[in-house]
Amino acid sequence: MQLAKVIGDVVATRKDDALHGIKLMVLQPLAPDGSAVGRTLVAVDAVGAGVGETVFFVRGKEASFPFYPTEVPTDAGIVGIVDQVDLG
Amino acid sequence: MQIARVVGTVVATQKHAKFGGAKLLLVQPVDLDDKPQGTPLLAVDSVGAGVHEKVLVVIEGRAAGEALGRKGAPVDAAIIGIVDHVDARE
Numbered sequence: 001m002q003l004a005k006v007i008g009d010v011v012a013t014r015k016d017d018a019l020h021g022i023k024l025m026v027l028q029p030l031a032p033d034g035s036a037v038g039r040t041l042v043a044v045d046a047v048g049a050g051v052g053e054t055v056f057f058v059r060g061k062e063a064s065f066p067f068y069p070t071e072v073p074t075d076a077g078i079v080g081i082v083d084q085v086d087l088g
Numbered sequence: 089m090q091i092a093r094v095v096g097t098v099v100a101t102q103k104h105a106k107f108g109g110a111k112l113l114l115v116q117p118v119d120l121d122d123k124p125q126g127t128p129l130l131a132v133d134s135v136g137a138g139v140h141e142k143v144l145v146v147i148e149g150r151a152a153g154e155a156l157g158r159k160g161a162p163v164d165a166a167i168i169g170i171v172d173h174v175d176a177r178e
Contacts, residue, residue, distance in 0.1 A: 008120070008176035010091070012144060014135050015169030016155055024089070024144070024169070026120065026176055040120055042089040042144055051177050061150040073134075073155040073168045075148030076089055 001056045003030040003082065006049050010042055018072045025049060025078060027057060032087055043076035054082040090117045090125075091171060092145045094137050098130060106161035113137060113167060115145055120176045131165040132156050144169035 008026035012019075023045040029038045034054075046066035049055045055078045057063075063077030064070075096114035100107075111133040117125045122142075129147070134155040137143045146152055147165045155166035 008174055010144065010169075010174050011172040012169035013172050015144070016134055018154070019169060026174060039090075039125060042091060044089075051175075060148055064151065064154075071154045073146050073151040073166060074089060075146045075151050 001058050001079070003032065003054060003056055003085070004028055004043075004078075005030055005036075006051050006053050006055055006078070007040065008051060016073050018067075018070055019044070019074075022067070022072065025051075027055070027076070027078070030054070032085060041076055043078050044072060044074045045078045047078055047081055049078045049081050054085075056080045056082060089144045089146050089168070091120075091174065092117045092131075092143055093122070094139050094141050094143055094167075095128060096139060104162050106156075106158050107132070107163075110156055113139075115143065115165075115167065117145070118142070120174060129165055131167050132163050133167045135167055135170055137167050137170055142171040143167045144171060
């Protein structure tokens, strides 16, 4: 899992049937200090995240697990909204 | 998922049986400003995308197989949506 900031959303009318009703968000992965690292990506949202929020997301087939038993074709999914990160 | 631009089509007569009827498209991942990012790749199309369209691509084996509707298909990327627009607010 990785930290990211939600920086936008994607509208796609024509999409795989299993994605209907699921929000697609644009994420910028973050380093622990909050700086941007790596490429932006699009992830499905399983927790009701909004633009501007810091979240954590999972990559791989596990991203579809929150929607089980629907088999959602995704490779990234938001699975938590971050309240706070403390660096020791 | 990555946002990508469809840049071509691929025809292959001889291919694995699990590909039967699948449309193969060449896609170039792009960033939020539509600039190419990384190398183009081949993806199966499950939504009827065409050349020049902006699409959503999953780059993961199981998800791509689900998009194709076939378990155990030897694929690792699939187009699963056509992008109407992206709102990037930050």
